[in-house]
Amino acid sequence: MIISHIVTPLYNYFNLHAEEVISSNYLNDDNQGIYISSLQFETINRLFNYIKESDFKSQNNIVLDFNHIEHLQPNILKKVIEIRELNFKLTFLNISLNIIESLSLENIVNSKNLKNVNDGFDIFHFFTDSTSDLYDVEIKNYKIFEDEFKKVLKDKNYVVEYDKPHSSSFVYLRSFIDLKKFISNERPFIYYALYRLAIKIKSKWEIQLKDKPILVGQSLTSTFIVSVLSKLLKLDILVFDKIGPITKLYNKLEKHNFENRKYIVVSDLVCLGTEVKITKSLIEFSGGKYLGSVSLVKVETLTREDLKKESIHRTISVFSITDKNNQDLKYFIYTNLKPLDE
């Protein structure tokens, strides 16, 4: 299973750290979560077999993302070269200083490869051709992921329009995003999305994660998300079943001791944040500390200036619906009030 394969018009993208996380946590019993930083032969070998059997041979660029990889098993370069020998041009992303030597990059002479401020390479073309389609394009892993997420949402009709105005938290929704279906159908891509979410959580709460906060799920879909995140981040989980603008909470909370523990609320989609706020209140009322909330998708109803990055109410997510894409995705929220004629 390769989870991070994304096809773009110019290249095929693979995230090696995400694949290594799968090798170590799911195919082997090495429970390091996303904290693993060493790339092993087994992962490269899986990737090699996948590429060998795939049918994108007409497309001859492969982009390998080394983000978060700080160490390579010796002698795996041979396998990387074997991928190249399947007739692909390789481009590497996010090479840290520590792995330049292991990849023997000094042997590739290409003036397009420029070091970044940390003496690593943001992008490294593992070939010496004078021209390439990739020389003039910007390749950023978050952009590749977001574009793919949006494409899947759109092309496979996961944004479903309601027949009549649908009320939720006292606003009307034109459509809803069927994340339950998305999660069920889009495997293994969903694992890559959750991997990215775990990485985002790690970078946002690097220090707090040492105190082992608890991940809180509050619906069936978010329970799935929580279970994967718990493996990737090595955190405990708590499931509230079920809080939402429509259904009520019907599990008892007495058995769990909240005192002085920290919590991260996990949802599939955060629209206006009603469920998150209810869960936050419950946690704080019971004596716990609320760190923040995360979700696969969030709707940004306010501008980023009005909801600052530091704000505790700002949800962390891997995909946002914003004023830039809501029309394209046919997603809209409105109320019954008439606009003022000013």
Added chain:
Amino acid sequence: MVSILKNNENFTPYVFYTTFLKEVAEDINKEGYVIFKFVENGDDKVFDSSYRIEPISIPLILSLSEQLSKYFKEPIDILLYKNNATKQVLNFLYKSDFFWVAGNNKMPLYPLGRNILKFDESFFGDFLKKDPRPEHRVRCYSINDDNLKSKLEVFGSEDEKRDFLISEYVYTVRQHFQELLFDNSNTSKKTDYYVELLSELITNGVLHSKSNTFALMFVNNFSTKFSISDNGIGFEESLKSKSSNLLYTPFELKRKIDELSILKVNPKIINNLHVIFEILYYSALKDRRGLFDLMISVVLESKGYFRLHSDNAQIIVSNRMNKQLLELSNLRDDLYKIHEDILINSIKDNRYDNQMIKLKNQIMDCFIGLYNIVCNKYNNDYRYSSIRFYNVKFKGVHIEVEIPNA
């Protein structure tokens, strides 16, 4: 009957090689079989005896027991004693899984028993409250475990099999030993590297022995030590299967040092030492990182000790050889860079041939130089020498690595 632990003597790998092996060999010659006695004084003198074992000797005992049990085609008897004198050492051995690994356990929650020792289990139980660290356990790795054999079948080349096994063991070793690596400031900075080093050594053992490799890591305030022991075919046999290429002709270094005859030791025993030099030389020429590079980084980067024992000989590589090792390491790096350039730029012609042969000759000279120095020191005073010879042959490859805690 041979007692393993002697009164007032710490059972170290050195004791194992020098005294214990000899006693076992003599007993077999005399009796035709062997029975182990756990401690010298048994149930006598229980208030006057004290027994200690250096944890890294455990893989050696297991490895020897395995050889003997294969030879006699049945597990070897070991007589246990539980009394005031033995309770601590018995507690440690039991909790470090020694008896689980050596016995015939089939329960999946505990380590699989390899059926190499036979003992009375009624001695176990009611142990001291004190538990050793959960990571201080002896582990047994085998190609017959976890379906590894069939997983390996898909790989064509030996190198790929090796790379795959290393990566499999990286995941296991990390789970088994990583915690210990955090406890030594020298190893905590490079846990990935040490995890790999162990996996590489275990892979060597498992591939060569085609069966069990025993390993244990132990940390105290002064150093981190690990010990890996297998019963494999040994270096000489595995070198015989190598074919000649541009850089390497099998046994070329050995032939040269065979002629030097500096040491006045039984030629059969010297042969083992020469084979160890040959394997390090072979590994220093290869286009992949291996045993030589491991040794260099243990000694030069971590200022540790690398002790390599095979059959009758042992070499102790330490920073006393710094000068020669540094020179070798630089030559090796230059050669390796050429190997990499050839790989990456798919160079098929012979533009590097002369340069590589020159480097290879320099590496060989350097090894011969090192050999001379080591042997002369041995002739001056064998007690402080970096090489040791033992009269009793102990089959397989046995490696101990010691990294001081900075």
